[in-house]
Amino acid sequence: MTIGRDEVEHVARLARLRLTDEERERFTAQLAAILDYVRKLNEIDTAGVEPTAHVLPLRNVTRPDEVRPSLEREGVLRLAPRADDGFIMVPRVIE
Amino acid sequence: MDPTDLTLHEAAEAMRGGGISSREYTAACLERVRRVDPVFGAFVEVYGEEALEAAVAADRRRAAGEPGGALAGVPVAVKDNICAAGRRAGCASKILDGFVAPYDATAVERLRAAGAIILGRTNMDEFAMGSSTETSSRGVTRNPWDPERVPGGSSGGSAAAVAAREVPAALGTDTGGSIRQPAALCGVAGLKPTYGRVSRFGLVAFASSLDQIGPIARSVRDLALLLEVIGGHDGRDSTSAEGSPRGLAGGLDRGIEGLRVGVPEEFFAAGVDGEVRASVEASVGRMRDLGAAVVGVRLPHTPYAVATYYIVATAEASSNLARYDGVQYGLRAADPRDLPDLYERTRAEGLGPEVKRRIMLGTYVLSAGYHDAYYLKALKVRTLMRRDFEEAFGRCDVIATPTAPTAAFALGEKTADPLTMYLSDICTISASLAGIPAISVPCGFTAAGLPVGLQLMARPFEEGTLLRAAHAYEQATDWHRRRPPDPAPARGGGV
Amino acid sequence: MSDPSAAAYEAVIGLEVHVHLKTRSKVFCGCPASFGAPPNTNVCPVCLGLPGSLPVLNEAALRSALLAGLMLGCRIAPFSKFDRKNYFYPDLPKNYQISQYDLPLCAGGGLEIEADGRRRRIGITRVHLEEDAGRLVHTEGGAGGSGVDFNRTGVPLLEIVSEPELRGPEEAVAYLKELRRTLRYIGVSDCDMEKGSLRCDANVSIRPRGAAALGVKVEVKNMNSFRAVGKALAHEIERQARALAEGERIARETRLWEAEAGVTRPMRGKEEAHDYRYFPDPDLVPVVPAAALVEELRASLPEPPLRRRDRFADRYGLPAYDAEVLTAERETADYFEACVAAGAEPKAASNLIMGEMLRLLKEAGIPIREAKVAPAGIAELTRLVAAGEVSGTAAKEVFAEMFAAGRGAEEIVRARGLAQLSDEGELERVVGEVLRANPQSAADYRAGKAKALGFIVGRVMKATKGRANPGLVNKILKKALG
Ligand SMILES: [Mg+2]
Ligand SMILES: [Zn+2]
16 A cells, blocks of 8 residues: 555645646655555554544533624735735636 | 843843843843844844834833733744734745734733733744754754754744743744754753643644644743743633643742652653763653652553654644635735646645645545545544553653654754654654643753753643643753853844 | 426435524624625634634534524434535635534434425435635636635535435425425524525436436536526436436536526536545534533424414414415414414404515515514404404504504504494484485486495495495495385
């Protein structure tokens, strides 16, 4: 179960990363080495072990349904690389 | 005496007693930054003028008899991944070019409320991904003890700034050792609080289930003071624990008589440098001399910590960093052909190789067909590691280990092989995965004159015990008083 | 289904419905959850996904989700959590949506519907809470692009997934309408398709009638009204039937309903294999609904609309149509029952509410709870009519005044002199006057023209401003003309 170039390319596409040929080669080798290392976890029997997604036993953390001030629109739009007429602009999206 | 030799609490006390003004002290820090930072590169931005203005204002308030906060007039630096309103928060990444935070992180808000002056932002590994501050897009930070060596990472800028007397204390962030390891490599003290102790609101996420903000300073008392200021419940962070850390500084001097210090053999195994091991073993002996009981404990899943960590942390990171896509803020690739082009090129140009590598790894371990084999498996091993600690803490009150397997390594030494770099976190990662508090304090020097760190870990929310033990050790030794040599003047200009 | 080949197939439809929960603030931040603000004004670091921001769950959104789950007969999960659904899209600021994956808040419910006069219970697979995405506005032309408005980002959404048990467009529409009524009954959502507070996607497949195996599933999106859902599904079923009849294979794909062309077409966007890489959101902690909370919510559940409709017909003897109209909204049904409780005769109250009341409310643009007429007022008015003290015609006038001014029926009748005139002496005097003034009509009647009587009665009514007791007038007239 080792990672190949095609899989690296697939993962890069999922992550929206465009790789150069050189990067693809390098990442393939490096990820293969790292995955080979992390597979040592298979030495451990985890049958019946609950996964830990959160370390604290916190539950049901909520806030009251109250409106708080929003940001000034000008500030939000100023952060954006491109904005027009109150909207943040991106190349046309085709559905 | 050079005022920059004052620790945080000494400076605060001197200001309260009229021995020094905030303006004088802040100016001395800024002068020190001007002189040494061109060599060390600890800061990415210094707020010189504003800091001096704030210092003058603090002096004026003090003169008017206004009661100041615990840190009134004291300058503190903040890592580049913590938001302060109106300031950049760059995470040492090109992709956040031009991003100005519209709000304060809770930790920054609390620093300000206590009267602290934010002196500037410190360098780091890009998005806190690294153990040497070499992945920064803002250039490397150098170790004040040897500028040809790394300061550790990812909070390398904060640790170097504190070690080099540029500032008495700084906030860092720790996901797998990013406060403790650079503190150890730079010969200063650093605390990773219990997960949930310090609000993460305003901390730019790397791996949300592991990230914690914590202080780096030149004394344990300073760490206690800072944790009292920045810690405590925050309604804006769902993972923030109830309650507030109180009386930490006050409880420091109670000594460690009867305290049980656990020593896990797994942390002294192959890979730990002989000099480091000797220093840490000697410091455990010193704690015994101070009245502590030393017991052997086992943490059997330690050999799996790095593997577990690099799955959990990268999985979360792949999702946390998806938002950097050129749409709403930061970098956008020029003239995108269409939306996929905008996404892919912005991220290709804006993110460095280590960040890309981790995003790739994290995406892979969550992807269809691999999720259970890698991600879910790692979460289960994480459970076993937490159980290890629960059992060990049945037999002891603190656990003592090296902070890092080696002293500071040379710049460039580990950049070619990511796995070797990952293994430099081998001693710190376990506490991160278990969510428990851990501290690093100076405990010796190698023959080459490089600092070595002692790591102590405690049960969740027992920072009091941890700080007390570290303080007792610190007070019985003088490693923390050593000062790195002044650097030869750098070529080129300042920050 | 007009295509003959469709008759050979059976449709299998499952609906995935998203409704906006009616909270003041968004699901994970304090921005207003309201509709219609100028673009990018209801936004903050959290719903914009700015670096360092963190979500905190809105308590009211959680309550509403649990309430909806209970109303739909679901089990409440003893342990639930939020997960991240990872995909890149410009309306999704973090490029992941906070949703629920393997442990939804509510699961295993059902909803009774009525279609073609038959009742059926449609299974509900799950109900979960998630955040809405932003809105994209497309502009034309080369220099154009798509604009993003993040106001809607983070508005609480309830996703309700049905079992694939709907057998045709009629059932699907009936299910949607019943779901809308039901959710409006508990006040958790407006379910307004026009405003986008109820959205519906469908999974449609067909199989030869009687076959057990399921066909290839096609997802249909972009249906923006109940009508659109009915038409789109009918079209899609027909399209699939025709394709199968011609020996084609159905592609597993997502299609968009094009209302103007009346067809579904495949989505143009690159249909990448989705891999959402779900994992528990580390920024949000698990939800373990307290038993006391669940019981409190369960105890507060109203009678479901369909069951209430049945009861209205049974208990109050109302025609099916009345029962349906009166129970369409919970407030109307509550109001009706309050009228009955205050002593109103059910059918008379139904007539008043369904006629005058709903018309005037619509004209005024207000909900029934804001009407100035108290149920006791309706009871009073129907009693006056039944007792012959107010005529039916005058009753309308009285009600209009009650609605406008909020005064009591008797008070209005007295003040405006609208009490029915039943004084025989007085009526004989008026009838005499009318006959004297219209001798021709009297003669016509006597000559056998029955219609002439109506004219004379009309004159009497006019002379008494509609107050004359019609029965008495008839009696006196017949005697006088006898
Ligand atoms: Mg959904
Ligand atoms: Zn918001």
